[in-house]
Amino acid sequence: MSETMPPSSRAYGRHVFICIHGNCAEPEAGERLHRRFSELNREYGLNKLSNPERVKCSMADCLGICSGGPVVVVYPEGIWYHHMDEAKLERIYQEHILGGQPVEEFIFHRLYPAGQEPGYAPEVRGERGREDARTRGEKEAKKQGGEEQVNETNRTAQPSNPPAFQPSAEAVRTAARRAKKKKGLVIVNTGNGKGKTTAALGVMTRAWGRKMRIGVLQFLKNENARFGEIKAAEQMGSIDWISTGDGWTWTSHDMDETEARARHGWQIAQERIISGNYNLLILDEFTYPLHYGWLDSAAVIEWLKANKPPMLHLIITGRYAPQVLIDYADLVTEMREIKHPLKGQGIRAQAGIEY
Numbered sequence: 001m002s003e004t005m006p007p008s009s010r011a012y013g014r015h016v017f018i019c020i021h022g023n024c025a026e027p028e029a030g031e032r033l034h035r036r037f038s039e040l041n042r043e044y045g046l047n048k049l050s051n052p053e054r055v056k057c058s059m060a061d062c063l064g065i066c067s068g069g070p071v072v073v074v075y076p077e078g079i080w081y082h083h084m085d086e087a088k089l090e091r092i093y094q095e096h097i098l099g100g101q102p103v104e105e106f107i108f109h110r111l112y113p114a115g116q117e118p119g120y121a122p123e124v125r126g127e128r129g130r131e132d133a134r135t136r137g138e139k140e141a142k143k144q145g146g147e148e149q150v151n152e153t154n155r156t157a158q159p160s161n162p163p164a165f166q167p168s169a170e171a172v173r174t175a176a177r178r179a180k181k182k183k184g185l186v187i188v189n190t191g192n193g194k195g196k197t198t199a200a201l202g203v204m205t206r207a208w209g210r211k212m213r214i215g216v217l218q219f220l221k222n223e224n225a226r227f228g229e230i231k232a233a234e235q236m237g238s239i240d241w242i243s244t245g246d247g248w249t250w251t252s253h254d255m256d257e258t259e260a261r262a263r264h265g266w267q268i269a270q271e272r273i274i275s276g277n278y279n280l281l282i283l284d285e286f287t288y289p290l291h292y293g294w295l296d297s298a299a300v301i302e303w304l305k306a307n308k309p310p311m312l313h314l315i316i317t318g319r320y321a322p323q324v325l326i327d328y329a330d331l332v333t334e335m336r337e338i339k340h341p342l343k344g345q346g347i348r349a350q351a352g353i354e355y
């Protein structure tokens with residue numbers, strides 16, 4: 001390499017400054033934050049020179065605020081945090097650096113209006129495989145007759161609206177592992193395809209294997225039904241299985257009775273939910289009483305918000321999940337029918353496979 005060759009630089013995604021001047025707080029406080037930040041960086045591989053998402057963390061002299069410190073500033077977003085300690089720094093690392101969402105409650109100054117911060121460097125440089133304005137312009141020009149038609153405006157155009165930062169899937173998983181956050185999930189299996197109850201029973205089997213306390217409430221299915229899953233639950237033991245329906249709505253001869261049973265089922269569900277006796281409760285076909293208006297969806301969700309124990313996992317199955325339920329749920333899966341053995345092939349439901 002020639003001695004006259006200009007030096008090249010390694011770009012980085014973000015640059016974080018922590019003041020250690022001493023007017024904000026003891027210099028040791030800023031040094032501790034810097035150490036912790038460097039540890040987190042190593043842990044997440046954001047210290048590596050080859051990583052375009054690298055975050056450079058510098059101890060800075062006075063940043064010109066000199067109160068409420070230590071002050072931490074994140075560029076290129078130009079977001080200033082105050083009164084930093086290690087717990088707050090961890091949160092900023094998880095939510096802002098890894099998650100791309102600044103922690104609003106610690107911010108005291110922003111150089112740009114919220115949502116209009118300049119793009120984070122790997123995004124702007126396109127290393128996340130995204131197409132910036134220039135690439136789009138050039139592609140468009142090529143389509144219209146060759147590269148010579150790319151004009152100077154296209155060559156120099158900057159991304160007018162840089163895409164929001166999206167952490168990698170691995171970073172999200174690592175952040176979730178570290179956060180150790182747990183919650184009783186509300187899971188909804190809906191859609192017109194088969195497999196909604198089957199998927200719920202798969203979770204039931206898994207939970208049973210983990211010695212969790214399980215309850216299953218079947219709305220609309222006949223209380224005298226002897227489906228394979230009911231026989232299995234009996235053999236597994238310790239699964240509290242309750243059927244409240246009188247059969248499917250389209251086989252019901254008495255809709256009033258069906259409605260009354262569904263409402264009664266909800267009463268039982270409420271008792272079971274607040275009982276504290278379960279880790280997992282499955283409300284099978286529960287979307288139908290909501291969809292048909294036998295129960296007020298909004299009132300049911302309000303009740304769940306107020307009464308569901310935080311660690312109880314609740315699975316709700318059935319077609320036509322109302323929007324208010326989808327909004328409330330943590331996980332919603334839509335089963336979509338692509339092919340069905342009965343339609344076209346005339347193969348009836350078979351014991352052990354479908355029931």
Ligand code: FES
Pocket residue numbers: 019020021022023024025061062063064065066067069070071
């Ligand atoms: S010492 Fe923190 S901003 Fe001046």
